Amino acid sequence: MKILGLIIVVLVGAVLEYATIDFPPLGDPASPASTHVSPRYIEKSIEETAVPNVVTSVLADYRGFDTMFETTVIFSAGVACFLLLRVPPSRRPQRASERQYRHRLTGLTFRIKGGAEVSLPLHEFERVDSIWTPYDFIIEKVCRYLIPFIQLFGLYVIAHGHHSPGGGFQGGVILGASIILLSVSHNLRIALKRMGERTSALFSPVGVFIYAGTGALCLILGYNFLDYQALAALLPGGPIMARSHGIFIVEVGVGMAVMGTMVWIFKNLASLGRYDEGL
Amino acid sequence: MEDILRQIIEKDNYWIYITLMMVGLYAIIAKNNLVKKIVGMNIFQTAVILFYVSIGVKKGATIPIIEHVHDTAHTAIHAVDYINPLPHVLMLTAIVVSVATLGVALAIAITVYRRYQTLEEDEILKQIREP
Amino acid sequence: MMIWQLDLLILMLVVICGIGALMIRDLLGAAILFGAYSFMMCLLWAIMGAVDVAFTEASVGAGVSTVFFIAAVYHTTRRTKD
Numbered sequence: 001m002k003i004l005g006l007i008i009v010v011l012v013g014a015v016l017e018y019a020t021i022d023f024p025p026l027g028d029p030a031s032p033a034s035t036h037v038s039p040r041y042i043e044k045s046i047e048e049t050a051v052p053n054v055v056t057s058v059l060a061d062y063r064g065f066d067t068m069f070e071t072t073v074i075f076s077a078g079v080a081c082f083l084l085l086r087v088p089p090s091r092r093p094q095r096a097s098e099r100q101y102r103h104r105l106t107g108l109t110f111r112i113k114g115g116a117e118v119s120l121p122l123h124e125f126e127r128v129d130s131i132w133t134p135y136d137f138i139i140e141k142v143c144r145y146l147i148p149f150i151q152l153f154g155l156y157v158i159a160h161g162h163h164s165p166g167g168g169f170q171g172g173v174i175l176g177a178s179i180i181l182l183s184v185s186h187n188l189r190i191a192l193k194r195m196g197e198r199t200s201a202l203f204s205p206v207g208v209f210i211y212a213g214t215g216a217l218c219l220i221l222g223y224n225f226l227d228y229q230a231l232a233a234l235l236p237g238g239p240i241m242a243r244s245h246g247i248f249i250v251e252v253g254v255g256m257a258v259m260g261t262m263v264w265i266f267k268n269l270a271s272l273g274r275y276d277e278g279l
Numbered sequence: 280m281e282d283i284l285r286q287i288i289e290k291d292n293y294w295i296y297i298t299l300m301m302v303g304l305y306a307i308i309a310k311n312n313l314v315k316k317i318v319g320m321n322i323f324q325t326a327v328i329l330f331y332v333s334i335g336v337k338k339g340a341t342i343p344i345i346e347h348v349h350d351t352a353h354t355a356i357h358a359v360d361y362i363n364p365l366p367h368v369l370m371l372t373a374i375v376v377s378v379a380t381l382g383v384a385l386a387i388a389i390t391v392y393r394r395y396q397t398l399e400e401d402e403i404l405k406q407i408r409e410p
Numbered sequence: 411m412m413i414w415q416l417d418l419l420i421l422m423l424v425v426i427c428g429i430g431a432l433m434i435r436d437l438l439g440a441a442i443l444f445g446a447y448s449f450m451m452c453l454l455w456a457i458m459g460a461v462d463v464a465f466t467e468a469s470v471g472a473g474v475s476t477v478f479f480i481a482a483v484y485h486t487t488r489r490t491k492d
Contacts (some may be wrong), residue, residue: 001308003310004308004309005309006305006306006309007307008303008304008308008316009304009305009308010301011299012301012304013297013300013301016297016300017293017294017297020290020293020297021283021291023293025290026290026292026333027337027338028337028338029337029338029340029359031334032335033335033339033363033365033366034335034358034363037365038358038363038364038365039358042343042345042356042358042361042364043356043357043358043362043380045345046345046356052344052345052346053343053344053345053462054343054344054345054361054364055364055367055368055371055462056462058320058364058365058368058369060369063358063368066372067367067372070372070375070376073376073379074375074376074379077379077380077382077383078379080383080386081382081383081386084383084386084387084390085386085389085390150478163344163346165342165344165461165462165465166462166465167462169371169375169466170462170465170466170469173375173466173469173470173473173474174469174473176473176474177469177473177474180473180474184477185381231441239402258375262474263381265379265382265386265478266474266477266478266481269382269385269386269478269481269485270388270481272389272485273340284488291429292421295421295425298425299425299428302425302428302429302432303428306432308472310432310492311491311492312437312490312491312492314440314479314482314483314490315432315440315484315490315492316431318431318440319432320446321444322428322431322432322447325447325448325451325467328463329451329454329455332455332458332460332463333458335460336458336459340459341459342459342461343459344461344486354490362459366460367460367463370463371462371466372461372465374466374467374470375466375470378470378474378475378478380443381475381478382478385478385479385481385482388486389482389485389486392485392486392487397475397487398486398487398490399490399491408447
């Protein structure tokens with residue numbers, strides 16, 4: 001199999017190399033990729049949409065259909081991961097077969113096997129995950145202080161996507177990563193208490209609904225689907241500013257969908273679908 | 280023949296992109312372990328994204344964020360001064376779709392491990408053929 | 411603005427990280443090397459002027475993709491023969 005793979009790879013590589021004869025040299029301003037429709041996007045972006053970041057205006061306004069279906073693809077990936085891994089709560093045994101508890105003051109760890117009922121004073125003992133890593137005080141306290149600032153930065157990235165690199169995707173991933181940091185530095189049950197399963201699973205379809213709903217709203221008000229000029233009837237400022245506000249609403253929808261999916265996939269992967277202990 | 284050879288040697292940066300793509304493709308075909316195959320798939324995807332982004336580069340141009348927005352005298356914006364933003368838009372979609380695909384692929388790998396207790400492809404095939 | 415020496419150095423590092431992630435025998439090491447590969451790609455795109463793409467790859471590669479790999483490796487096996 002390896003020799004066959006090597007032969008196939010060398011053949012495909014040679015064919016691709018032969019195809020590069022017709023390519024334009026690197027950095028040519030007159031190459032076919034840069035001359036048909038993209039000068040129009042660069043020159044008309046401020047007059048038509050009042051957004052200086054050309055990538056955001058092309059992504060959410062000129063090519064808005066692609067972004068809407070991409071958000072749907074992300075949501076369906078979250079649903080696929082959930083359907084593959086999730087163990088329904090009624091079929092699980094009521095207690096996991098082996099649990100570990102740690103005494104807070106002295107640091108001793110007990111292991112309780114066989115699913116026995118245990119009544120321990122909870123202010124002295126806490127439950128530890130089976131994938132055992134040594135308890136670290138510094139990481140837990142530092143991450144506890146950092147997480148609100150990371151979330152604030154994620155919200156800034158979503159809101160400031162018009163004037164600086166950023167936008168819906170990047171801000172959504174940063175927000176999702178903050179919840180993953182909470183789960184990795186403390187343990188999974190504390191992250192589940194802050195953002196439960198139903199909440200994280202509901203964020204993704206609500207984000208898709210906001211995006212498609214904005215398009216349908218433009219359709220109801222009499223214009224084309226996803227033509228944000230229709231929002232000038234509802235928002236102040238005229239048709240050009242209405243396009244800028246429409247881009248912002250759509251970016252919020254994308255950010256919510258991406259955040260919900262990242263947290264949902266992580267919770268399913270880290271706890272193998274059982275949602276009681278994880279990384 | 281020398282003409283073709285000279286034209287190939289001029290565009291030497293395309294060689295490295297094609298090498299990266301072929302490294303990823305070889306890993307998908309020839310490696311036995313499932314997680315290594317998934318790593319190879321991701322290397323292939325990012326190599327294709329690198330190739331697309333390199334198409335939009337222009338010599339002496341700046342990033343595609345238009346500056347001096349609030350000039351009252353509308354200075355004309357020349358498309359020659361800014362890098363082509365169209366490949367960037369398409370590749371933003373591609374990156375986020377690649378991470379979603381990575382999540383689903385790892386979920387499938389965990390399910391396969393739960394059933395067969397191994398992640399090597401030849402041992403899985405042996406267990407399937409003789410139950 | 412591409413200084414060709416820096417460009418060539420980072421491209422070489424990208425290829426070395428990519429081949430290294432595939433040849434190492436410990437799956438946890440493969441996940442970490444994959445995170446390093448993703449970060450080198452992000453630098454390359456920032457040099458070429460694609461700042462949005464570089465931002466997305468930095469947040470996705472370092473924040474989310476590496477954590478998914480490590481979660482999967484912890485729940486399956488860590489050694490591999492190949």
